[in-house]
Amino acid sequence: MTPSRLDATGHVLLRIARLLLGAGADSAHVHQRIETLAGQLGIEVQFFTGSERLLLMIASEGTYRTRVGHALGVMGIDAGRLVAVDEVVTALGAGRLDVEAADARLAEIEAHRSGYPDWIVVLAVAATAAALARLFGAAWPVVGAAFGAGLVNALVRLWLGRRGVLPAAVAALTACASGACAILPLRLTGDDPTLALVAAGMILVPGVPLINGIRDLVQGHAAIGLGRLANGIVVVLAIATGLSLASLIGGAAIPVSLQTANLPIGWDVLFATVCALGYALVFGAPLRAIPPILLCGALAHGLRTTVMALGGDIALGTLLGAFAAGLMASQVASRVAAPWTVFVFPAVVAMVPGSYAFRAMIGGLQLMRPGAENTVALLTATASALIGALVLTTAIAIGLLVASALHAVPLRRT
Template identity: 30%
Template sequence: MYADTQNDITRQVVRVAQLLLAYGAESDLVEEISQRLGRALGLASVELSISSNSLVLTSLVHGRCITTTRRIREHGINMRIVCELQRICLLAEKGLYGPNEVRKRVARITPKSYPAALVIPMIGLSCASFCHLFGGDWMSSIITFIAAAIGMSVRLSLARRHFNPLVIFSLTAFVTTAVAQLSYECPLTKTSELAMAASVLMLVPGFPMINAISDMVKGHMNVGISRWGHATLLTVASVIGITIAMQLGGKFL
């Protein structure tokens, strides 16, 4: 294998690893896919070092090493992209894709999201369902639906304007809790506290916490602690927004 070919393959592999990390894949999966893809494209071995915001990849062919470093910038969780990159790896292992095909396929990958007109009511419905499961009455569930839907619209609006995630979570929690407190003024419900509790469940950073625990259990302590810290900060930001709204409204769970 020529040096130029090794360089090209190394770039393709590190790009795949970079995308996997940026869109929420756990570290063990990133290592596995990178090594499998590298071997499928002709590399003898691939070694990967992952930190909280960067990765270092070294490829080896006939005793010649190439090392490259990439910075990781999070783009939010998107399992569609993670699955697409895994599919590319499988096709390369079957011999259907070479370096050129991998490069073209990866270049065509673009994140797709559901329209806000669909996301907002579905988030409202999911939070209202939790309220009902917790024992809330129908009016309380309706108020939860309205509060969660308004909160989600605020969250998406702030995200489009590229606000800091901590600010987004805090403001979303504040608005959602403030709207949910209106249930105390409604004489048709006796479970107002459930509406306040259920409406902010959309802000629970469950996926980052699961990834953090998975990374730490599998030996990727640095990345796991970093992800755990980020998820904790998001939780604290949400709590701050909820607390301010409750203080201003004079309501306490």
């Protein structure tokens, strides 16, 4: 392979890796895809993932090159982009695309974010917020307020995102605006707005980066794993700040300690399915992927609720729910031309303990205030929420890791 050809190939490999990481793939998957593709192209590679940039060392017939990729940027979730990039990787490895054609296709994918029309995304966010509030056991007036808060949430986030506002600032401003809109209507009815506020914050929580951060750490990719977790924590802190401002505006506070009742299993599965549908649309999942996503979402949340109804711990239920959803997603991915993460992430994000995380942050902000309110009870509630957030997020990540390890073919494909 000529030096210029080797340079072009290295450029494409780095672009594939950056797009996969930005669209929601974990580091182990990206390493596997790059190394497998390099073997199919007849070159040797050493690939390194850092917290900010990627490094690729390539060799072919005595010619060596080292390339540093562009900055990674924000790493969220774009299921449609994951599918599109995976198709390019498969075609390139099979010889149906050459390097130049693959690069052109990747440029198109990068320039045009996949997804659905804005009005569908707005309605999906609103329905997800309402379904989350109902899963928490909220009364119907509160569910209606959560739906309205979700509408405001989606509109503000779209408006700010298109103006290049930093993600943490988008989270804070959106949480403040949607939180205030959740509180104000309920002041007329006299209903407690706590669960509407929680739902308004939950749909902003960066669940996929947090899960992937833990998966990266477990799999030995510490730099990028810590980077993802740090970014996720900053966004959660921004959400907590925005909700605190909304509480001041509306005159209603989110308690650091919050007990919610589980719904009967039938209703739980129904609203978990609505959440999975909402997240699937927000994440830009292809239409063919939506039915399996709904099944995975119903299975994951329904199993968790069943375990808790039988006296099990929420951490155990979350672990088993994520594991079951991961197995189902792997089975589907082995039969459908799409990565398994496309099916599993929209299904499990509703179980991400976002309310624990920003309640812990709110508790921390309250502890900073001098006075009688800084009691042992507040400290205990804050620590409990923080530990709950860590344990439950880890349970989801471990459940997915075990599921992928037990299903070798989907692990190689995705």
